[in-house]
Amino acid sequence: MPPLLYKTDASPPARTVMLVADILGLNLDMKEINPVLREQDTPELTMKNPMRTVPLLEEDDFCLADSHAIILYLFDKYAKRQHEHLYPSDKRKRATINQRLFFDCGVLFPRLRSIMAPTYGGKLTEPSKSMLRNVDDAYRMLETYLSNTSYLADDVITLADISVITTISSLNGLHPINEKVYPKLKQWFNNMSQQEYCKRINEPGSKQHVYGLKMLMENNKQKSKL
Ligand SMILES: N[C@@H](CCC(=O)N[C@@H](CS)C(=O)NCC(=O)O)C(=O)O
Known part of the structure; x- marks a missing residue:
């Protein structure tokens, strides 16, 4: 099975x-x-x-x-x-991929979750300035990770990219990546979004996620006026 x-x-x-x-x-x-x-x-x-x-x-x-x-x-x-290229056996490459996975788990996704949780909890009407500052700060880190390679841990797509693209797709829908400030991140995002499997599997779900969050924020706004 x-x-x-x-x-x-x-x-x-x-x-x-x-x-x-x-x-x-x-x-x-x-x-x-x-x-x-x-x-x-x-x-x-x-x-x-x-x-x-x-x-x-x-x-x-x-x-x-x-x-x-x-x-x-x-x-x-x-x-x-x-x-093999998704998680190569070269120890340093693997360690770099692991670090990016821990980054997604411990830094990036929690910054998205800090917007999701109070939205689902019926409180948030829009992301606060500090929430957006934290998202921008994470974009800055990703821009730096992309300094020497076209993808997050290598010049080819690895598990790190597959993990981060789903979080970033939702974040980008809420707080678009500014191409002037984060050109490498924007290019990476475009490259990943062009992958056939991202179009088929990631895009519909991320649109649904962002749409749902925005609708709920709007509902929370209407409720707060009553
Ligand atoms: N680090 C976890 C995060 C999982 C997570 O928080 N998922 C959300 C949905 S996107 C959830 O189940 N939230 C319910 C909760 O936190 O109680 C992972 O990568 O699987």
């Missing part, structure tokens, strides 16, 4: 897993979970993933949460020779 992925298309980390599975030619079973409705909070799913987050991978009696851990596992288990 193929592994089962609990996911929703709007979720950037879920899209990362879907992209990597697609690139590896892996047909995952999928189960739709709406984190806004807290569908991941059932006792059964909480046992499987105490963090109560999407995505979650289940394979027989093995459960794995966090998109970064999941894509490394999928690569380890299912990658073939032609996928």
Whole structure:
């Protein structure tokens, strides 16, 4: 049986897993979970993933949460020779990719989440100046990562790019990358967005995510006027 992925298309980390599975030619079973409705909070799913987050991978009696851990596992288990460039065995390249994955997990996505959580919580009517400053600060870091290579960890696409593109697509929808300030990041974003699998898998979900967040902010604004 193929592994089962609990996911929703709007979720950037879920899209990362879907992209990597697609690139590896892996047909995952999928189960739709709406984190806004807290569908991941059932006792059964909480046992499987105490963090109560999407995505979650289940394979027989093995459960794995966090998109970064999941894509490394999928690569380890299912990658073939032609996928080597995604996570090369060269130790320094691998370490750089790992660092970018930790950056996405520990820095970039939390800055997006700081906008998502109060929006879903019914409070945020628009991102605050400090939220946007933090996003710009992350754009600055990415611009620097792109100083010497066309992609985030190498001159070819690696797992680092697949992980970061989903977060950045949602951030860019909320706070567009300024090409004059971050030209390398903008070029990278355009290059990644042109990839066939990004158009097919990432773009629809990120549009849905950004549209949903903007609609909710508008609703929160109307409610705050009552
Ligand atoms: N670092 C995690 C983040 C997962 C995450 O926070 N997912 C969001 C949906 S985009 C979620 O499930 N949020 C529910 C919550 O935080 O309670 C990953 O990469 O999988």
